Amino acid sequence: MRIDYRAESDRTEKSFCGTMDLKRMDFSIADKSAAVFYIDGMLDKELFERNILTPLKTTQSLEQPYPEALNKITFTSEAINVLEDFEEFTQAIAAGDLGMIIDEAEQYFIFSVRKYEIRSIAEPPVNSVLHGPREGFNEDLKVNLTMIRRRLRTPNLVVDMLKVGQYSQTNIALIHIDGVASPETVKMIKEKIKKIEIDGVVDSSYIARFLEEKKNSIFRQIGINEKPDIVTAKMLEGRVAIVVDGSPIVLTAPFVVLENYQAAEDYYVKSPRATLTRSIRMLAQFIAILMPGLYVAFQEYQYDILPLKFMTVIMNNIFGLPFSPLLEMLLVLIFFEILNEASIKMPKYVGMALSIVGAIVLGETAVNAGLVSTPAVLVLALSTLGIYCVPDGADSAGIMRLGFVVLAGALGIFGIVLGILFIMAYLTTIDSFGTTLLAPIAPLLPHDFEDIFMKNDITEENERPDTIPNVNKTKMVKEDEKNEK
Amino acid sequence: MKNNLIYKKQYAVLALFASVTLKVLMLPSFMMADCGRQAWFAMLLMMTLEILMFWVVYVVISKQSLLDIEMHKTLKYIIVSFVFFVSVIKGIVVLNETMDYINRSLFEGGLWQYKLIALMGVVFFITYKGPNVIVRCMQVALWLFVISMVMVLVTFEANMQVDNILPFLPNGIGGVLYACDKHYLWFGDFIPLLFFCMTPKHRDKEKISIPMAFCGMMVFIVGFYILFIALYGEAGVLVDHAFSKLMGFTMAEGLEGILFPVVCIWILIAILRTCLTFYALTEAGTFLFKKRLPVMIVLFLGFTIFAYINGGIETAYDIGTSWIRYIVMAVQYSVPILLLVLTRMHAKKEPKPKAIKKTEQKVKYAEDIQK
Numbered sequence: 117m118r119i120d121y122r123a124e125s126d127r128t129e130k131s132f133c134g135t136m137d138l139k140r141m142d143f144s145i146a147d148k149s150a151a152v153f154y155i156d157g158m159l160d161k162e163l164f165e166r167n168i169l170t171p172l173k174t175t176q177s178l179e180q181p182y183p184e185a186l187n188k189i190t191f192t193s194e195a196i197n198v199l200e201d202f203e204e205f206t207q208a209i210a211a212g213d214l215g216m217i218i219d220e221a222e223q224y225f226i227f228s229v230r231k232y233e234i235r236s237i238a239e240p241p242v243n244s245v246l247h248g249p250r251e252g253f254n255e256d257l258k259v260n261l262t263m264i265r266r267r268l269r270t271p272n273l274v275v276d277m278l279k280v281g282q283y284s285q286t287n288i289a290l291i292h293i294d295g296v297a298s299p300e301t302v303k304m305i306k307e308k309i310k311k312i313e314i315d316g317v318v319d320s321s322y323i324a325r326f327l328e329e330k331k332n333s334i335f336r337q338i339g340i341n342e343k344p345d346i347v348t349a350k351m352l353e354g355r356v357a358i359v360v361d362g363s364p365i366v367l368t369a370p371f372v373v374l375e376n377y378q379a380a381e382d383y384y385v386k387s388p389r390a391t392l393t394r395s396i397r398m399l400a401q402f403i404a405i406l407m408p409g410l411y412v413a414f415q416e417y418q419y420d421i422l423p424l425k426f427m428t429v430i431m432n433n434i435f436g437l438p439f440s441p442l443l444e445m446l447l448v449l450i451f452f453e454i455l456n457e458a459s460i461k462m463p464k465y466v467g468m469a470l471s472i473v474g475a476i477v478l479g480e481t482a483v484n485a486g487l488v489s490t491p492a493v494l495v496l497a498l499s500t501l502g503i504y505c506v507p508d509g510a511d512s513a514g515i516m517r518l519g520f521v522v523l524a525g526a527l528g529i530f531g532i533v534l535g536i537l538f539i540m541a542y543l544t545t546i547d548s549f550g551t552t553l554l555a556p557i558a559p560l561l562p563h564d565f566e567d568i569f570m571k572n573d574i575t576e577e578n579e580r581p582d583t584i585p586n587v588n589k590t591k592m593v594k595e596d597e598k599n600e601k
Numbered sequence: 602m603k604n605n606l607i608y609k610k611q612y613a614v615l616a617l618f619a620s621v622t623l624k625v626l627m628l629p630s631f632m633m634a635d636c637g638r639q640a641w642f643a644m645l646l647m648m649t650l651e652i653l654m655f656w657v658v659y660v661v662i663s664k665q666s667l668l669d670i671e672m673h674k675t676l677k678y679i680i681v682s683f684v685f686f687v688s689v690i691k692g693i694v695v696l697n698e699t700m701d702y703i704n705r706s707l708f709e710g711g712l713w714q715y716k717l718i719a720l721m722g723v724v725f726f727i728t729y730k731g732p733n734v735i736v737r738c739m740q741v742a743l744w745l746f747v748i749s750m751v752m753v754l755v756t757f758e759a760n761m762q763v764d765n766i767l768p769f770l771p772n773g774i775g776g777v778l779y780a781c782d783k784h785y786l787w788f789g790d791f792i793p794l795l796f797f798c799m800t801p802k803h804r805d806k807e808k809i810s811i812p813m814a815f816c817g818m819m820v821f822i823v824g825f826y827i828l829f830i831a832l833y834g835e836a837g838v839l840v841d842h843a844f845s846k847l848m849g850f851t852m853a854e855g856l857e858g859i860l861f862p863v864v865c866i867w868i869l870i871a872i873l874r875t876c877l878t879f880y881a882l883t884e885a886g887t888f889l890f891k892k893r894l895p896v897m898i899v900l901f902l903g904f905t906i907f908a909y910i911n912g913g914i915e916t917a918y919d920i921g922t923s924w925i926r927y928i929v930m931a932v933q934y935s936v937p938i939l940l941l942v943l944t945r946m947h948a949k950k951e952p953k954p955k956a957i958k959k960t961e962q963k964v965k966y967a968e969d970i971q972k
């Protein structure tokens with residue numbers, strides 16, 4: 117097939133439906149007519165003019181085969197990509213590459229000289245650390261991949277590139293360490309991603325939804341991470357990372373619920389401190405989810421459990437309230453959810469004003485007006501603080517808290533016990549790529565307890581966890597084993 | 602039936618909870634009514650028998666579960682029908698006792714019938730999800746159990762009279778045997794475990810969990826009864842739900858019910874124990890009547906209506922101490938032993954398939970090298 121430069125150029129222009137940001141430039145390379153296409157704003161123009169356009173315009177001859185000739189003439193870090201399919205050619209231009217058509221050539225040519233503005237690397241808003249790396253992922257796939265590769269300088273780090281989205285053509289990188297991650301897990305994830313048929317992928321959460329086993333569950337079934345050090349550590353345990361172009365959130369699978377309680381800093385401080393903070397986190401979440409429900413249950417049904425002095429204080433406060441304990445707590449919860457939603461969405465300049473409105477006007481005035489009691493506001497405040505001690509589990513914790521309040525209102529503590537049992541049973545039914553969401557508690561894997569409730573010293577963790585399927589158990593060779601060898 | 606493969610550790614947890622959960626609620630007062638301060642000795646005898654039977658069940662399911670064992674079709678139908686009948690009776694007792702425990706611990710004798718529906722909903726969900734979910738929930742509950750026991754041990758404070766346990770058998774063993782016979786229905790909790798199956802040996806080399814569970818069962822139950830008698834003496838006969846009452850003897854008493862979480866944890870375990878009985882019932886029912894979901898719906902509706910109309914610990918006691926217990930006793934002891942004989946006969950008759958033999962040889966070789 118010999119390309120007719122004019123016809124193909126017009127066809128290319130037409131395939132972009134007359135978009136104004138498609139730029140076309142016709143010129144000659146020696147005695148051959150040529151045209152280049154690119155999307156305005158996605159091209160490094162300086163590089164294009166200096167290393168591609170100028171050498172091409174000034175060259176005296178262009179001989180077959182063209183790819184080799186063009187590689188000799190131009191100065192680019194990446195070799196010219198040669199395409200025979202017209203659709204692939206237009207897709208590459210849409211993705212930001214420079215497309216070239218040369219009269220009587222047999223293929224289309226693609227130069228990779230993309231350049232567009234990206235957000236600089238910064239510390240992510242959640243999971244901040246006092247000691248430890250502060251880098252966070254940004255929205256660029258290549259930058260994110262580089263951040264991971266800088267930490268894993270091994271040829272065993274394998275990156276599989278996939279494309280998802282009919283219109284978005286989003287690049288997705290599937291990363292694992294060969295010889296550590298289980299090949300079955302990698303295969304399972306790859307196949308699931310390949311099966312996705314969607315018009316566009318805007319964020320990695322789209323992919324996460326497709327990878328989850330139970331779509332309507334309130335519990336996360338895929339890990340989300342904003343920091344390369346965390347992703348690296350997870351990959352070293354045998355997990356697979358999924359980086360989606362355009363998203364600063366990197367997914368990891370398999371996932372277990374207890375990952376939510378493992379903060380990055382646990383691994384950078386001494387183990388007693390890590391154990392303490394981890395226990396506090398678990399306790400905080402427990403209080404966050406159950407406390408409002410228990411408060412309702414104690415008032416509605418099991419009031420005799422409370423110590424007398426404590427009960428007197430509550431009685432004094434709730435005397436004359438127009439609502440039942442259940443309605444009162446629901447009202448306070450709804451107040452909080454409105455405040456929470458507003459504080460995230462509203463402009464930062466009015467954030468201070470909102471705090472005043474939330475804390476003083478709504479809280480204090482509602483108490484003074486006799487609509488809600490002070491203990492109810494206190495319980496909710498404590499509960500909310502507890503929720504944000506484990507930010508990765510905040511979504512499900514908020515829903516569970518509401519559920520437990522309703523159950524406590526209907527059945528008291530019995531309702532809470534039933535709720536806990538139901539959640540427990542439900543979680544044991546969810547699998548995440550070869551592991552169970554509740555592992556290593558159920559099924560019981562005592563080997564992995566060194567990094568669950570307690571955090572062992574890093575020098576003692578010489579094996580990878582059993583929870584995550586992997587093909588190489590050895591993480592570290594101990595000193596005495598070295599000596600034996 | 603699916604996902605009924607369990608590891609030794611899981612069997613140990615199942616056996617522990619299946620056996621101990623309901624023996625510390627109403628049974629202490631029932632036993633004391635018939636054999637007084639010798640109740641602990643009666644429990645020692647019955648628990649020895651119970652542990653032996655748990656061992657028999659373990660040996661049986663190490664090969665195959667009840668429904669997978671090869672035998673004549675008619676014989677299997679007869680055995681499963683008996684197991685179904687036993688499970689129905691046990692189901693009534695277990696459900697009523699659990700509901701009574703929940704009601705008396707949490708609601709001061711309120712309208713428990715409304716709570717029954719919520720309870721049955723959760724039991725249905727867990728039973729429907731299958732054996733794996735029950736086992737895993739029990740594994741989580743084990744942690745809660747350990748935490749609750751630590752809380753009890755740390756805060757326990759009571760003036761115990763060791764003299765209360767003595768004298769030992771002043772009127773011979775007759776009263777003890779009478780109590781064992783009368784309350785037999787509160788024993789023989791190993792039947793639901795026949796529906797599980799152990800994973801192949803070479804994949805589960807855990808050796809200590811089952812002996813540990815058996816020791817735990819014995820120590821917990823007999824220790825609990827000794828403690829109970831030492832605290833209450835002859836008055837123990839008046840104490841219902843012994844476990845909850847014992848939680849009152851703690852340093853935390855001044856804070857009124859700080860050990861309430863322990864009671865809540867025990868309620869959770871009791872519900873799981875109920876699920877285990879209903880699981881056996883469902884599996885036996887499904888084998889007999891083929892369709893699982895309709896069988897489950899009918900069974901659960903039936904139990905709910907029965908408990909709604911005629912519920913309460915009195916019903917459980919009346920059924921548990923009636924002549925039906927002799928049928929239950931006969932089935933509970935004969936079925937595991939019969940299955941053991943059948944599996945042994947079957948193992949002798951049929952040569953092992955080559956593949957299994959090879960795998961076993963390989964495992965043995967690997968173990969020898971390791972040694």
